[in-house]
Amino acid sequence: MRVITQKTVGEPSVLEVAEVPTPVAGPGQVLVRVVAAGVNPLDTYIRAGGFPALGEPPFTLGWDVAGTVVEDAEGFVAGDEVYGLLDFPGTGGGYAEHAVVPAANLVRRPSWLTPEQAGAVPMVALTAWQSLVGRGGLSAGQRVLIHAAAGGVGHVAVQIAKARGAYVIGTASAGKHDFLRSLGVDEVIDYRHQDFTGIEPVDVVLDTIGGDYAERSARVLKPGGVLVSIIPGNPGFDVDRASALGIRFELFLSVTASGADLAALPQLRVEIDHTVPLAAAAKAHELVSSGRTTGKVVLVP
Structure with missing residues (x-):
């Protein structure tokens, strides 16, 4: 599968596409085919070295994901449309075509969220x-x-x-x-x-x-x-x-991934400022860092 990785910290240009094996879900986890991944200001700080949440590169950013369950696991069935937050800081990994997500962090996508909005909203x-x-x-x-x-x-x-x-x-x-x-x-x-x-x-x-x-x-x-x-x-x-x-x-120092909290949210209108192809993650970071966006920037495959 394709992921966005970086071998060093720095400007958005350090973000690059790589091919890696598709991950395998373990106990308590669900394999999700990612259809949208939110880009947060925090991602840009980590990319630039301003917040060492993931240690030394190489690493893959991203915590917001929405997508489709690949295979039956932990109460979810293949084809379920879900969204959630990867453990933060954890190891990141949302800027990818597939992600392994703790089942407790996931919730089924409600009808009032589009896939892109669901990918933008968790964090x-x-x-x-x-x-x-x-x-x-x-x-x-x-x-x-x-x-x-x-x-x-x-x-x-x-x-x-x-x-x-x-x-x-x-x-x-x-x-x-x-x-x-x-x-x-x-x-x-x-x-x-x-x-x-x-x-x-x-x-x-x-x-x-x-x-x-x-x-x-x-x-x-x-x-x-x-x-x-x-x-x-x-x-x-x-x-x-x-x-x-x-x-x-x-x-408030750190968000806690929680499917239960996501399920408790009222119906939200989630504003998407830009939808950007996964391979153009650098452009997405430029948009977020500009400070001129209204709402969220989202990566799609």
């Missing part, structure tokens, strides 16, 4: 769900501020928050405001020209940007509110600072 949806609901405890009637609300994680977090009955405020450039309104965002803020610290206090902030956004976001939280950051490394905030301000700080 962002699980990140949004586990950070916003699991760590943030978001519930009906609360006010939530979501930064980069039109991005991969952001646009899914918006929908999860709305489905849970929250009032949602999102930051994004002006050109993405109509998109966010179509998802149900109650207030949109053009971060280039508006200071979000002027909003009415909120119960939860989801920080997908980092830097000074964390400190500024703390100013808009109600006493006892929670700031959830998904920024690895230095999120620009810590629990001591949060305690001094009378709020709670949650650093």
